[in-house]
Amino acid sequence: MNFFQSIGASTLAKMSAVGRAAIMLFGALFALPRLKNVPLTIKQVYVVGVQSLLIIVVSGLFIGMVMALQGYTILVDYGAEGSLGPMVALSLLRELGPVVTALLFAGRAGSALTAEIGLMKATEQLSSLEMMAVDPLRRVVAPRFWAGIVSMPMLALIFSAVGILGGHLVGVDWLGVDAGSYWSIMQSTVDWQQDVINGVIKSLVFALVVTWIAIFKGYDSIPTSEGISKATTQTVVFSSLAVLGLDFVLTALMFGIE
Amino acid sequence: MNKYKTEIMVGVFVVLTIGAILLLALKVANQSMTSEGDTYTLYAKFDNIGGLKPRSAVKVGGVTVGRVNSITLDQDNFTPVVELSISKKYTGFPETSSVSILTSGLLGEQYVGFQPGFSFDGVADLQDGDYLQDTKSALVLEDLIGQFLFNRGNDDE
Structure with a gap:
């Protein structure tokens, strides 16, 4: 009997967590039209976006460089090193740009969001806001949420662009692939709609999921130091898993069936 | 001053993104041929x-x-x-x-x-x-x- 009770209890707990998350998302989404929240959102874009710029640019550069190096050693055996450009560009735009950005974002900005909101809850700042008749969803959650959604596609685009330049650095300047073929075969292969826009859509979905998980985990955390540390860990684990799983689904929808 | 710094940095961020979009559009995806x-x-x-x-x-x-x-x-x-x-x-x-x-x-x-x-x-x-x-x-x-x-x-x- 205890067995069934524990299954029932954990199912109910999970369902109600999903419900609370949905209510929070609803509150955050419809808190946009407040004009006075725009400066708050800009400040959060600075915190989650601009401060993630360094790690995004550096990892984009190195991932592009590594892909050019690895791709070159294989392609050169077939005399097809001209295809280095499209290889680097397509894998960055379709997969690595959105996915790696989302993973880095979850680690760099998502965990910080969870810890910040969790600590606000633990020190009863959120309750104080409510006491002063300020909706914490509007004042605290919505700006962070929108900042995450705005920032991540921008970061993913910068990641891809820097990665392609990094591939150029290694492929053309170091290994001696012809610069003309690097760019021109890339241009004839990469499609704006199919590759760039689909990458941005992917990145938007990841932004929604990662920011949602991060903020909800903070908002719903047990307000103790242990609870916050657990919530922060869960943010990184859950959002990474969600990003990788969703990536497969989105890829199958976008590129799987022609 | 601190507020201006934040806004300047966000502005730089946006400009960088626009630069990335332009690079992807013109140099990588070559919009000009298809949009013709x-x-x-x-x-x-x-x-x-x-x-x-x-x-x-x-x-x-x-x-x-x-x-x-x-x-x-x-x-x-x-x-x-x-x-x-x-x-x-x-x-x-x-x-x-x-x-x-x-x-x-x-x-x-x-x-x-x-x-x-x-x-x-x-x-x-x-x-x-x-x-x-x-x-x-x-x-x-x-x-x-x-x-x-x-x-x-x-x-x-």
Whole structure:
């Protein structure tokens, strides 16, 4: 009997967590039209976006460089090193740009969001806001949420662009692939709609999921130091898993069936 | 001052993103060719199109003049029909022109090679919607090997 009770209890707990998350998302989404929240959102874009710029640019550069190096050693055996450009560009735009950005974002900005909101809850700042008749969803959650959604596609685009330049650095300047073929075969292969826009859509979905998980985990955390540390860990684990799983689904929808 | 610093940094962030979009649009995806809406359409029937795909290039002497728009199968005689979008910049190809499906390099992608024909009296220019009569199919490796073996067999007799 205890067995069934524990299954029932954990199912109910999970369902109600999903419900609370949905209510929070609803509150955050419809808190946009407040004009006075725009400066708050800009400040959060600075915190989650601009401060993630360094790690995004550096990892984009190195991932592009590594892909050019690895791709070159294989392609050169077939005399097809001209295809280095499209290889680097397509894998960055379709997969690595959105996915790696989302993973880095979850680690760099998502965990910080969870810890910040969790600590606000633990020190009863959120309750104080409510006491002063300020909706914490509007004042605290919505700006962070929108900042995450705005920032991540921008970061993913910068990641891809820097990665392609990094591939150029290694492929053309170091290994001696012809610069003309690097760019021109890339241009004839990469499609704006199919590759760039689909990458941005992917990145938007990841932004929604990662920011949602991060903020909800903070908002719903047990307000103790242990609870916050657990919530922060869960943010990184859950959002990474969600990003990788969703990536497969989105890829199958976008590129799987022609 | 601190507030201005935040806004300046966000501004830099936005400018960087716009730079990345421009790089991707102009240098990587080459928007200019596809957004050039002024094209006219020609059709060509092939026996076999090999690995030709929509958006493959149409080239005259190596110069890209257009792209493959769509590939369909003619339901009457079951031959592939390739729709070519040619840029309006390049008009006045004579009716005697021929098209063939070629491969760039050993492992390269396939493209449509457009061979302008001779222009003399009584030969009209190709207009929008015309069918190209003279077509050469793609080279399929298995057919080639089959033909080669067949010829070898004939030689022995």
